[in-house]
Amino acid sequence: MTAAAPDNERYRMLIVEDEFTVLFALRKYFAAAGYDVDSARELEEAQALIVTNQYHVVIADLRLSGSSAAEGLEVLRFVRHHSRGTKVVILTAYGSAEIQSSARVLGAAAFLQKPAPLPEIRATVLRLLEES
Amino acid sequence: MSSPTLLQEVLADGGLMTLFQPIFEISSDRRTRFAVEALSRGPAGSNAERADVLFEYVRRKGKEIEVDRACTSAALKAAAATAVECAVSINVHASTLERDDRWVEFLTEACAAHGVPLTRLILEIVEQQKFWDERRFFRTLEQLRWVGVRIAVDDIGLGYSNYRLLIEIRPEFFKIDPYFVTSCANKPEACAAIESIRVLADRLGGQVIAEGIESESDVRTLGCLGIHLLQGFYLAPPQTVAREHAMCAE
Numbered sequence: 001m002t003a004a005a006p007d008n009e010r011y012r013m014l015i016v017e018d019e020f021t022v023l024f025a026l027r028k029y030f031a032a033a034g035y036d037v038d039s040a041r042e043l044e045e046a047q048a049l050i051v052t053n054q055y056h057v058v059i060a061d062l063r064l065s066g067s068s069a070a071e072g073l074e075v076l077r078f079v080r081h082h083s084r085g086t087k088v089v090i091l092t093a094y095g096s097a098e099i100q101s102s103a104r105v106l107g108a109a110a111f112l113q114k115p116a117p118l119p120e121i122r123a124t125v126l127r128l129l130e131e132s
Numbered sequence: 133m134s135s136p137t138l139l140q141e142v143l144a145d146g147g148l149m150t151l152f153q154p155i156f157e158i159s160s161d162r163r164t165r166f167a168v169e170a171l172s173r174g175p176a177g178s179n180a181e182r183a184d185v186l187f188e189y190v191r192r193k194g195k196e197i198e199v200d201r202a203c204t205s206a207a208l209k210a211a212a213a214t215a216v217e218c219a220v221s222i223n224v225h226a227s228t229l230e231r232d233d234r235w236v237e238f239l240t241e242a243c244a245a246h247g248v249p250l251t252r253l254i255l256e257i258v259e260q261q262k263f264w265d266e267r268r269f270f271r272t273l274e275q276l277r278w279v280g281v282r283i284a285v286d287d288i289g290l291g292y293s294n295y296r297l298l299i300e301i302r303p304e305f306f307k308i309d310p311y312f313v314t315s316c317a318n319k320p321e322a323c324a325a326i327e328s329i330r331v332l333a334d335r336l337g338g339q340v341i342a343e344g345i346e347s348e349s350d351v352r353t354l355g356c357l358g359i360h361l362l363q364g365f366y367l368a369p370p371q372t373v374a375r376e377h378a379m380c381a382e
Contacts, residue, residue: 042137042138046193047188
């Protein structure tokens with residue numbers, strides 16, 4: 001992983017991911033880029049953080065807790081309900097066209113296939129933040 | 133092997149830490165420690181270290197009973213480890229009192245195990261919501277009072293802490309939410325709300341505790357409104373068991 005230069009503004013980010021190694025890599029990468037990063041490994045933990053904090057962006061894995069349910073879409077629904085200005089990026093290794101369509105309808109700002117390279121995720125996040 | 137969930141970390145041995153925040157009785161010439169409120173924090177370094185995140189998470193997991201029991205045990209253990217002799221106030225979800233059929237039995241055994249008399253306990257009811265079965269809730273309250281526990285209602289003025297509930301519970305302590313208390317000298321509307329709660333408490337035989345004291349001006353204003361049980365960062369922030377022990381020993 002290359003060290004990333006800090007982005008101009010200090011953005012607040014929540015990463016929702018159940019795989020420890022992926023979560024660790026994302027946390028380290030975005031913290032090094034100057035983001036304030038919180039993380040959650042379960043849906044309810046993410047919801048508790050969203051209720052008690054304001055985030056510019058949420059990156060959520062589609063499937064949490066190894067379950068087959070698309071809990072990432074629940075995170076997305078929850079963010080839309082509680083914090084309309086927050087951008088949501090959905091990450092998934094199982095990106096069917098149907099799920100992508102659901103994510104778009106629910107208001108996902110971006111949908112990335114795992115394993116997306118970290119610079120690509122960061123570029124997507126920056127683009128979304130600059131648009132807002 | 134998968135790593136433990138946040139809930140498992142919270143409920144593990146040593147997963148919860150208790151801080152104590154004193155509630156003072158203040159008159160013109162004296163300030164005495166009336167009670168300490170036990171405040172639970174989740175594992176250090178986790179999201180649950182913040183109380184608001186901890187309890188929001190627990191409610192979303194539907195694990196209020198398990199976590200209320202764990203927080204209560206941790207608070208009683210901490211109280212037993214200090215020189216605190218005043219009342220100990222412990223938070224409990226209204227839903228726990230309603231749904232945990234063995235709450236009073238649990239509390240009685242936990243107090244005995246830690247050597248804390250039930251008569252020293254104040255149970256602060258938090259997060260009142262619409263009842264599933266209010267008869268069970270009021271039956272538990274009756275049993276608690278029968279064994280000597282006093283009842284406080286938290287966050288009065290907000291949410292479901294409404295007048296009907298206060299009249300039906302008839303708490304020994306009415307805890308006014310910091311929304312009304314902090315900087316009340318500059319908020320006549322807040323003072324009117326505080327006075328109305330005090331009048332209700334007087335009529336129902338209870339005492340008012342004002343939470344959220346952040347200045348000498350708050351202390352003076354509340355004194356003028358006839359409220360003398362005060363809690364807040366200005367008087368004393370939440371502190372560790374060791375610090376509380378040292379302060380009580382002094």
